[in-house]
Amino acid sequence: MRVGIGYDSHRFADGGGRKLILGGVEIPHPQGLAGHSDADVVAHALTDAILGAAALGDIGGMFPETDPRWKDCSSLYLLDEAYRAVRARGLALAQCDLTVIAERPRLAPHVAEMRRKLATVLLVDPGVVSIKGKTNEGMGWIGRGEGIAAIAVALLE
Numbered sequence: 001m002r003v004g005i006g007y008d009s010h011r012f013a014d015g016g017g018r019k020l021i022l023g024g025v026e027i028p029h030p031q032g033l034a035g036h037s038d039a040d041v042v043a044h045a046l047t048d049a050i051l052g053a054a055a056l057g058d059i060g061g062m063f064p065e066t067d068p069r070w071k072d073c074s075s076l077y078l079l080d081e082a083y084r085a086v087r088a089r090g091l092a093l094a095q096c097d098l099t100v101i102a103e104r105p106r107l108a109p110h111v112a113e114m115r116r117k118l119a120t121v122l123l124v125d126p127g128v129v130s131i132k133g134k135t136n137e138g139m140g141w142i143g144r145g146e147g148i149a150a151i152a153v154a155l156l157e
């Protein structure tokens with residue numbers, strides 16, 4: 001058994017025009033997150049946890065922001081690519097647990113769909129993928145609604 005941790009954060013983009021994508025789900029919200037890919041902070045934290053458990057580096061090393069291939073790319077695709085590399089090492093996901101910290105929007109209505117989307121990419125039952133949404137109680141940059149952060153732990157076997 002091997003355990004990995006992942007953390008990611010993205011700021012909200014200035015102005016409109018960006019979709020808010022979390023865990024592969026498009027969430028209705030006036031602002032999207034800024035980033036080179038679709039800025040899916042949930043998928044990014046999980047990708048780093050899985051890569052970390054396999055000691056395969058991190059998402060930035062595997063998919064550099066300087067590479068135009070990943071511009072506006074779906075982060076589910078990045079997760080899929082990373083997990084292929086992990087499986088090629090003879091490892092498979094046993095379980096993962098995520099906390100998403102956002103003052104808004106409210107995440108609870110979207111958690112089930114996020115779990116389904118991520119589980120499909122990871123070839124597991126949604127029961128293996130846990131996601132919890134939290135606010136930051138109004139404190140700091142998350143509390144001011146400047147961005148969203150996510151923490152993930154993944155267990156590989």
Ligand code: MG
Nearest residue numbers: 008009041044
């Ligand atoms: Mg990221």
